[in-house]
Amino acid sequence: MCDRCDQRTRRQFLALTAVSVAAGMAGQGLMSKPANASGKGTSMTPDEALAMLKEGNARYVAEPQLCETQLELRRAQVAKGQAPWAAILSCADSRVPPELVFGGVNVGELFVCRNAANIADFATIGTIEYGTEHLGVPLVVVLGHTRCGAVAAACEAALKGAKFTGYLGQLIDSIMPVAKELCKEGQPTLDVIRGSARRTAEVIANDSEVVKRLVSEGKVKVVSAMYDIDTGVVEFIG
Numbered sequence: 001m002c003d004r005c006d007q008r009t010r011r012q013f014l015a016l017t018a019v020s021v022a023a024g025m026a027g028q029g030l031m032s033k034p035a036n037a038s039g040k041g042t043s044m045t046p047d048e049a050l051a052m053l054k055e056g057n058a059r060y061v062a063e064p065q066l067c068e069t070q071l072e073l074r075r076a077q078v079a080k081g082q083a084p085w086a087a088i089l090s091c092a093d094s095r096v097p098p099e100l101v102f103g104g105v106n107v108g109e110l111f112v113c114r115n116a117a118n119i120a121d122f123a124t125i126g127t128i129e130y131g132t133e134h135l136g137v138p139l140v141v142v143l144g145h146t147r148c149g150a151v152a153a154a155c156e157a158a159l160k161g162a163k164f165t166g167y168l169g170q171l172i173d174s175i176m177p178v179a180k181e182l183c184k185e186g187q188p189t190l191d192v193i194r195g196s197a198r199r200t201a202e203v204i205a206n207d208s209e210v211v212k213r214l215v216s217e218g219k220v221k222v223v224s225a226m227y228d229i230d231t232g233v234v235e236f237i238g
């Protein structure tokens with residue numbers, strides 16, 4: 001294992017041990033609330049969680065290797081309670097695995113929802129409400145990505161009238177307002193991907209009364225981002 005991986009593993013181990021001890025004790029009824037600002041879950045603030053993701057992605061880009069993550073030990077640590085520190089809504093695309101894209105994040109750290117084109121339907125928003133309100137997740141990231149097939153399909157539908165049947169058709173329909181506004185003939189779909197991720201983040205932050213309240217209390221931030229499949233870089237949009 002390289003020195004950098006070793007440092008990461010040691011630092012991660014220390015940070016996560018503190019969290020999982022609190023979560024585990026709470027799960028056993030030995031402690032009514034983990035010791036942190038929100039009364040449950042991680043003690044990280046939204047900005048600290050965002051900085052952690054940025055640091056992890058920079059590590060993934062600079063030295064894209066899989067660090068030793070002590071999976072067996074970590075699995076045991078979080079078995080009785082979880083305290084994830086970021087929720088990621090990403091595309092189901094197999095090239096966009098959040099735990100790897102953010103630098104080798106371990107079991108029990110990220111609360112992940114995935115579907116084609118990272119859209120916010122009732123199941124996704126309900127899942128994020130559970131993560132933020134009941135698990136104390138301080139940061140929600142809607143993560144679009146370059147070369148997204150679902151967004152490309154929406155542009156095909158917007159520009160050429162392509163039809164998609166079944167539930168996939170309904171999924172594509174949900175991206176159509178952004179696709180009709182931003183898709184341009186012969187142009188890359190990057191603006192559409194950014195616009196769709198930003199819109200989804202706004203829907204989560206505004207349509208969910210739970211998330212809206214947590215955001216107004218300063219306990220949660222909802223941001224959008226785009227992952228570049230070629231370079232590995234995550235661009236945080238806002």
Ligand SMILES: [Zn+2]
Pocket residue numbers: 091092093116117118145147148149150151
């Ligand atoms: Zn995609």
